[in-house]
Amino acid sequence: MYHKIVQKIKEFDTIIIHRHSRPDGDALGSQIGLKEAIKATFPRKHVYCVGDMVDRYSFMGEMDNVPNSFYQGALVFVLDCSEEKMICDDRYKLARYIIKIDHHLYKEKYGDLELVDENEISCASIIARFVFSSGLKLSLAGAEALYTGIVTDSGRFRFNCDFRSTYDICSKLFKFPIDVNNIYNNLYIEELETVKLRASLISKFKVDGQIAYLINTQEDVKKYGVSIFNISRGMVGIMGGIKGIDIWANFTEDEDGSVICELRSSKYNINPVATMFGGGGHKLASGATLESLDKVDEVLAELKKVLEKNNE
Numbered sequence: 001m002y003h004k005i006v007q008k009i010k011e012f013d014t015i016i017i018h019r020h021s022r023p024d025g026d027a028l029g030s031q032i033g034l035k036e037a038i039k040a041t042f043p044r045k046h047v048y049c050v051g052d053m054v055d056r057y058s059f060m061g062e063m064d065n066v067p068n069s070f071y072q073g074a075l076v077f078v079l080d081c082s083e084e085k086m087i088c089d090d091r092y093k094l095a096r097y098i099i100k101i102d103h104h105l106y107k108e109k110y111g112d113l114e115l116v117d118e119n120e121i122s123c124a125s126i127i128a129r130f131v132f133s134s135g136l137k138l139s140l141a142g143a144e145a146l147y148t149g150i151v152t153d154s155g156r157f158r159f160n161c162d163f164r165s166t167y168d169i170c171s172k173l174f175k176f177p178i179d180v181n182n183i184y185n186n187l188y189i190e191e192l193e194t195v196k197l198r199a200s201l202i203s204k205f206k207v208d209g210q211i212a213y214l215i216n217t218q219e220d221v222k223k224y225g226v227s228i229f230n231i232s233r234g235m236v237g238i239m240g241g242i243k244g245i246d247i248w249a250n251f252t253e254d255e256d257g258s259v260i261c262e263l264r265s266s267k268y269n270i271n272p273v274a275t276m277f278g279g280g281g282h283k284l285a286s287g288a289t290l291e292s293l294d295k296v297d298e299v300l301a302e303l304k305k306v307l308e309k310n311n312e
Helices: 002-012 025-041 055-060 090-094 121-134 140-153 163-173 179-189 192-202 216-222 271-275 293-310
Strands: 014-019 046-049 073-079 097-103 114-116 205-209 211-216 249-254 257-266 285-290
Touching: 002 073, 002 097, 002 114, 014 025, 025 046, 025 055, 025 073, 025 121, 025 140, 055 140, 097 121, 121 140, 121 163, 140 163, 140 179, 192 216, 192 249, 211 293, 216 249, 249 293, 257 271, 257 293, 271 285, 271 293, 285 293
Parallel strands: 014 046, 014 073, 073 097, 097 114, 211 249
Antiparallel strands: 205 211, 249 257, 257 285
16 A cells, blocks of 8 residues: 555655644644655655644644645645545545545545555554655654654553554654654643633533533633634543543534534543534544534433443
């Protein structure tokens, strides 16, 4: 598979890299890391990253402004995205050839070539493994981007994975002088407003048996003055690590009335619940977009069924 991907890279002069919308560190790290590897190995090729950005990860690099004409006869990579509806910027369809690289639980086939490994902790680790196994070159910026992707999606190496394999690929990245302190400062040192937000939400979340959950309305988001990413995915973790809480969920209403639903568990597979509501992800970390807050009770009811099934 690696050989086929390298051959396609050699075949095309223009390469455009996409990923899912509302990017996390893994999506951006994979995207920037792959771009840097291709540029370092094939300096004459035109390589671009496209998509929306979030402030938290702005230190990793910038996206490129790509006109529609660049897609004619281009190769497109779509990274860290299990289904087409989540791909940021639908111009990927204009490309001549599409390669999908992902590590989420399989949802659907798209593109002309797929590299999917559900056992990898991150898409960035797949990219890193591809780079080193294929003998591609890499820059310091690329190594730092890939390491950031692995760090964020592994929860700083706390989530279950093949630790030996993961640390092995990180050891290869550390052949570059990665500034770990700078990466961690950018990722985890927070604005005072974010700390106050966390304190407010900690006093607000509800507990129903082994389930903890938060509901944030549009008014809440406006009141706190933060991005919807910060209050949804950024705050779901405040309910984790609590004794007796095995599943936790964060529901955040967007401006259009839809609801960003983030689901997490310390031990149970909650992915089928996310899939039931049109989402997906991993066994212990999944998400979906709900039609409205009216769907929250339905999600909670399904999460209770997960507990009942596992507590029989």
